[in-house]
Amino acid sequence: MKKLLTPVAYINSIFDITPQMLKNKGIYGxxxxxxxxxVATHIKKADEKAISFIRSLKENGIKAVIVSNGKKKRVEYFCQPLDIKFLYKAHKPLRGALNKAIEMMGLSNDKVAILGDQLFTDVLGGNLIGIHSILVKPIDLEEPFFIKLKRILEKPFLKNVEFRDNF
Ligand SMILES: [Mg+2]
Known part of the structure; x- marks a missing residue:
């Protein structure tokens, strides 16, 4: 179980990642x-930072799909300024939507990474299907009670862990 809950890397922010770093590790999706x-959970629409991040992926030949457990309305509205495919109500860590996203990108699993802030959804989901799982520190620590509880449960899994990759 511990292995399934260990990300290959743990980073401060998604915006620290560049297309070149991904390519160096053989990641193309x-x-x-x-x-x-x-974005922070209360931000409804993709902001400038998110827009330019997605744009730079595209310009450098990295494919991307948004896979969110959020509702249709949230995900659709967020993605409006972005030219990107998305899947909502994804039920991560279940593999259905994750496999679908990989299929949409037309890549093999070893060339794909998942980036997310939650161990029990994003990292576990990624590890279950054998893609690179990269855990991101949450942007906003003002989270709903339910998520705060999950953070407490995440802690022991992130203690004394050596991450396989560094970005
Ligand atoms: Mg999240």
């Missing part, structure tokens, strides 16, 4: 979480 990964 990203599965992206929205809430607390690309």
């Amino acid at each position: 990203l599965i992206l979480d929205i809430d607390n990964t690309l």
